[in-house]
Amino acid sequence: MPPTTLTKPSPKNGAKGAAPEADAAEFNPFTGFAPFADMWESGMRRWWNLTRHVMGIDRAPVGQTPRDAVWSNGKAVLYRYRSESPTVRPPLLLVMSLVSRSFILDLQPGNSFIERLVAEGFDVFLLDWGVPDEEEANNTLETYCDELLPEAVAKVNQMGGHNGVTVFGYCYGGLLSLLYAAGHPDDPIRNLVVMATPVDFTKMPAAMTGVGEGGIDPAHLMDHTGNVPAEAVRASFTLLTPTSDLSTVMDFWEHLDDDKFLSSYQAMTSWTRNHIPFPGATMIQTVEMFNEGNGFVTGDLVLGGRKLDLADITAPFLNVIAERDHIVPPESTYGLDELVGSDDATEMRLPAGHVGLIVGNGARKRSIPSMIGWMLEHSDVES
């Protein structure tokens, strides 16, 4: 029964035998119905939020920072974020993973890595690989690291006034950035930053490395397009924390009357539940080079017929590690600063998860300022 002042015993008359007149005298019609009103309001809001979530009404928008597409090749698109007057040089190129959507870097106003970078004066570019289909099924690591990335970097460099480029790779995008930088030492890379990037594949979770020799044959994962379907990609992440989906639903139900929570929930789930297919040929190459060969650690990296060496990366280098990362565990990323040839190589360990590096309160207060601080130190800042 809901609490109400109507049944509260009067201290004057005691619990028993309290005169109805006395109780009635204590009931305040202006505040007495407040608990009922609160319950009613909360209940109605829950039903409304549930209805609009299920019906897809007024869903939380993502990727709101204004931008322009400035280059494309196939499905890969290079975006430049609008900025009144960028004060930081060189421009910053964000390289996204192949299996997840890029709007995680620009989730929502007030909770956006890119928005923050633009506000700090960076000239921000984002390389979005798009959603592959049959056309991209034969894309290899060479396609990304020897064709698309060099073209995108050249474009950014040209648009940024030939000051070089800070390349910033996230997750698998970091892996691509490392291969690209090692294979193109003469390209105008001013700084290289990789974040939550797998290096030692022997220390990766079994669900991420179960494909290959002695495990799942990559060919058995391909769908009719020749790519690994998005559902399979998502399943591999779900297997890392099997109860996480259920916990997310519980969070949703618990905070259903909170409009702000619902907005964040919709934005995050639209990312975590919408992966993109992994190009088949790249998948096979990744399995051979990294799952089976552990290429970064053994040094057995061959791209386009030539041997790569991480020691050829001489630009200032930052390796950002999330200490609570369950997708790319920190132990699989330690020591990368010693593998590259940069004299100025830094390893930054942050108390966050894989996504928490760039999304949420922790990111806003700790991770993002730390990364921005390093990049500002290695850039030219106009006053």
Place this chain on the structure above:
Amino acid sequence: MAKQWREIYDEWEKAVAPGLQQFTASDGFRDFMAASAKVTSALTVEFERASRRWLHFWNLPAATDVRKLRQQVAAVDRELKGLKNLVFEVVAAAPDEVAPATNGKAASVPSRATDSKPAAKKTAAKKPAAKKSAAKTTAPDKAPKSDRSAAEQPAAL
């Protein structure tokens, strides 16, 4: 009361999650997944073969036929892109001598003094910087359309 069911769930999750994670990371589970993927793949192939035979019997195209066509189109598209890049490189390497003609074959370009018409070709020859990047013009928050400027697009393509 509202929190009680959550506490019960959290307790259950705390008890169950580590075991589940251990199970999904085990060799046995990996073997099961490998076998499952193999069987699913084999069944899909068999089903497709049977349905294709049936559809072909009635002279109808099967999904695999459409898939093959799409893959062929993708291959042709890739080849075309490669050729396009090659043409850009040729044009950039010899700007005053060779430019692509409208019939797809390379043709010699008249000297600039006498040539008054194909301004686009001349501009293309003058700007080798944009040769490889296949740059496209901007559209706010949209994938760029193929409205490449004359300076960057040889007339033949």
